[in-house]
Amino acid sequence: MKNNTLLLIVLFITTFCFAQTKFTNGFNTGYKKGYCQDQGIGCIEPIPPIPPTPKIGESSDSYTDGYNRGFNTGLNARKSNSNERTRYKTAKPKFVEDVMHNSQTNSKAEAIKALDRKQDFNLAYAKILKSKIRLIKKENPQDQQLIEVCNGLIEKIEIVEEPKYVLVAQDVLRKINENINVIETELKNENKVSGNINNDLLNEAQNLYQKKEFNQLIEKLKPIEEKITQGAITDKKTLFFTYSILAYSHYNKNNLAETIKYTTKAIENSLTDEIGDFYFLRGLSKSNIGDYYGSNTDYDYLIKNHKKINYKSNMLSTLYNNKAYNFVLLKNYSEAKPFIEKALKLDDDINYIWDTKGELEYHIGNYSDAVNAMSKSIKIKPTANSYYFRGLAEIKLGNKEKGCSDLSKSGEMGETKAYTEIKNNCN
Structure with a gap:
């Protein structure tokens, strides 16, 4: 039984190996192409079924007969599949002819030379097309759909560059070139529209921003924002400009x-990665709305990447200060302390850093340190908050007159809480 089984296996393998005729190779290729006809370059070519035997009038030595048979079989197998793209649609394929079958050359040597020339031409053509596609990808790195389409085109080119396909590649390469021309035309049209939008927006937005007419500016950008949402505008320059304003x-x-x-x-x-101002603006906004942990996440990013980010509106000491103040607002004073000390080591000549230090010391009961810190803050630049907490700290230390005087000054500068404290401590 074992010997019979082994014999069957050997016969099966032998039959399978010798069955790879030109008709079979043509059928396999044709089936894949027929299955993916009109499906766009995103179509995944299936594994062909076992090739049938040639019909009457078909030859096992004819690649074309196998290709045409496979194409029709693949087309029928796919039937209802219709995943076409709306942009960058590929051109429709045609049946290829067997170059050996159609050769009109009489001399074998001349035929070989003709085939060599055809192969060299196709390879050079393929190289040019791949260069054009790579340039499109390089110039449009943000367009993921376009990148996917380009990758699919390159895959098709690399397939027909294979020795067994390169001689029949010209028709496929021509179709790919048609697709590249369509893509380039669409990109030119998109860039033209985008450029006009950028110029108009820039001029109008700058004027409105300088006049501080923010309501008008927001209304002016609504149509552009709607087009972005609809996918009519996709270039990142316009998107970044719109969202920034x-x-x-x-x-x-x-x-x-x-x-x-x-x-x-x-x-x-x-x-670009140099967008520290937007992380900073988002961190400030989160803190002011009560999202202190979220705010600190943005400050952590800025601190970590401080050396490589182009800062325009903040310093490293400010980042540590703001993170410390978020912890003060969270009443997590032990977490706040090392960050405010780090900020002061970096810069001890900024009033709001001393202000944070004074408020922190007051909350943890170090009233003398709070008075000293707020005094330094007031010396640099007086604020209602620094007078408010220095006043409270003085009262805690028993210096009622000084404390009430500071609270009065805080109230004059706009701190309404100061009058509640005056009523409770100074009358």
Whole structure:
């Protein structure tokens, strides 16, 4: 029984190996192409079924007979599959002819030379097309659909570059070139529209922003934002510009939730990593809206990447200070202390850092340290908050007159809580 089984296996393998005729090879290729006809370059070619035997009028030595038979079989197998793309659609394939079958050359040597020339031409053509596709990818790194389409085209080129296909590659390469021309035309049209939008937006937005007409500016950008949402505008320059202006406009209107939304969109669509100002603006907005941990996440990013980010509106000492103050607001004073000390080591000539230090010391009961810190803050630049906490600290130390005087000064500067403390401690 074992010997019979072994014999059957050997016969099966032998039959399978010798069955790879030109008809079989043509059928396999044709089936894949027929299955993917009109499906766009995203179509995944299936594994062909076992090739049938040639019919009357078909030859096992004819690649074309096998290809045509396979193409029709693959087309029928696919039937209802219709996953076509709406952009960058590929051109329809045609049946290929067997170059050996159609050769009109009489001399074997001449035929070989002709085939060599055809092969060299196709390989050079394929190389040029791949260079054009790679350039498109390089110039449009943000367009994921386009990148996918380009990768699919390159895969098709690499298939027909294989020795067994290169002689019949010209028709396929011509179709790929047609697709490249369509893509380039669409990109030119998109860039033209995008360029006009950028120029108009830039001029109008700058004028409105300088006039602080933020309501008008937000309304002006609504149609552009709608086009972005609909996918009609996709280039990141326009997206980044639009979201940046909206972020700053909403921040100036104290629309903190909207500021957070648009700073996030600006960050996601930035063409560079040097966008520290938007992380900083988002961190401030989160803190002011009560999202202290979220705010510290943005400050952590800025601190970690401080050396490689282009800062315009903040310093490293400010980042440590703001993170410390978020912990003060969370009443997590032990977490706040090392960050405020780090900020002071970096810069001890900024009033708001001393202000944070004074408020922290007051909350943990170090009233003398609170008075000293607030005095340094007031010396640099007086604020209602620094007078408020110095006044409270003086009262805790028994210096009622000094404390009440500071609270009065705080009230004059706009701190309404100071009058409640005056009523409770100074009358």
